[in-house]
Amino acid sequence: MMDAKSSQKAFLEQLVAHRLLIPSGVPGLFGRGRLFEEVIERFNRLLTDVAADDGAEVVQFPPLVNRKHYEKSGFLKSFPHLAGSVFSFYGDQGEYMELLSCLEKGEDWSRLQHMTEVMLTAAACYPIYPMASGTLPEGGRLFDVYSYCFRHEPSDDPARMQVFRMREFVHLGTPETSVAFRNRWLERGSDLLKALAVPISADVASDPFFGRGGKMLASNQREQRLKFELRTPITSTEEPTAVMSFNYHQDHFGSLFDIRRASGEIAHTACFGAGMERVALSLFKTHGFVPAAWPASVRTKLCL
């Protein structure tokens, strides 16, 4: 464990020294330097190129979602510890004076905040399902989304940020088209990372479900082979970091948001997601902190 900590610290120090990341004083919250952003943007374009002939509907969402949709999605039931809700001030002049006094004295002012109608997006695909409620066209639907996501898991590991970008492609259709979509992206993602000379391993995976029942849910998920991840060593060789995930949700979202196939049956869904900061970090880890010195093949692939 000491080794993982030292390795995380050393990697972060290098990233900061090369102006790739800028610490904010909060674990897992960083500013990004120009070159870090450029690597992310170039990799993002690669994903666009790979999917160019798929005809995905491009929709962009801000990093917030309707709280009612979030509550309905099941995320709070499965991962309450990771969710972020947005609170705000609804007070009058009296409460305002109280707020000023708390700020002045450095006291807790959270009692002066109340829940709003929005929450922080936990995964880029979440706003898609309520929006797709209703009957799908023949052949289903395919979406292309990209947004900042929030997971409340403060960590010293630069590869585990609290706020990060996720590019996702999301398919809504039948069980067969969903699994085929998931498998196609597993191949595409794998090819892409290999072309960038990032060492990867593919594995069945599970989500970090909360609480006593969580272990069983995770074990079921693995047994049914619903989730796959591509992993690469960033701050640990023993516990490589997932940079892409490939998920078959069965009828989970279809049932919750009443998404139906043209035939009237409940739709099945699947998504491919790339953790953009993690992909960038894997490139810096593998090829060094100076993109100009990366292997020619990698630079060419990224148009860097």
Place this chain on the structure above:
Amino acid sequence: MMDAKSSQKAFLEQLVAHRLLIPSGVPGLFGRGRLFEEVIERFNRLLTDVAADDGAEVVQFPPLVNRKHYEKSGFLKSFPHLAGSVFSFYGDQGEYMELLSCLEKGEDWSRLQHMTEVMLTAAACYPIYPMASGTLPEGGRLFDVYSYCFRHEPSDDPARMQVFRMREFVHLGTPETSVAFRNRWLERGSDLLKALAVPISADVASDPFFGRGGKMLASNQREQRLKFELRTPITSTEEPTAVMSFNYHQDHFGSLFDIRRASGEIAHTACFGAGMERVALSLFKTHGFVPAAWPASVRTKLCL
């Protein structure tokens, strides 16, 4: 007032019909369609081009900031009603069962949320000041930032979103260089919007300070001519919407975050900010909902 409401509703309906905005069920929270995003991206590139020779440091921040910095910034003192704080779940199995019960019964679960170390970014430039703490180089510093921002002001006006993007350039230096920077951008912004054939008016402006003392603060701000705005009619001709703002902060941020000039004096700062969604909306309002049918000069300028 009825007219403004009808005009907002009609405009939003058109935006939705043309798949430019996608309602979320929460006022001021929208998904964005492909063409809406393309207009924003092209306009963003125009800003990059205009500033190409300035040598700004490009830094990107996620839509969250360190709460301690936020508290220090004075935003909560001036605009507590607009601020968004992030809360999360810190409970054990018992509180988890309570949360599930609330969700099941549709009851308020806000008591199970506690304040985290982060808040939603209120303006793209806010993370810059704590980061620039210390002594500036001779000539000061110039930053280029772009991020989603949050203001808790639910509204039916599509031009007043709760979450929107702001591109900013931020200068840190002397009173003279700050005012010169602000005035240069007032001219640049004005030229840019004129080239896009968006009808604008420039005016001294003030911020929406909270509470009894707020009016006086706003009046002082106007008297000292610290803030200018470029406005254009989007959902009202009587009350045109600000699409760009030009702010001279005097030594406000310099004092708070101990930013000093090479000479040792407290730095003065200024920023230029463009509300990207508002700029896009002003283009749709002025030239129609189909970019392919916009005037040739506008399309050429935007490389559309």
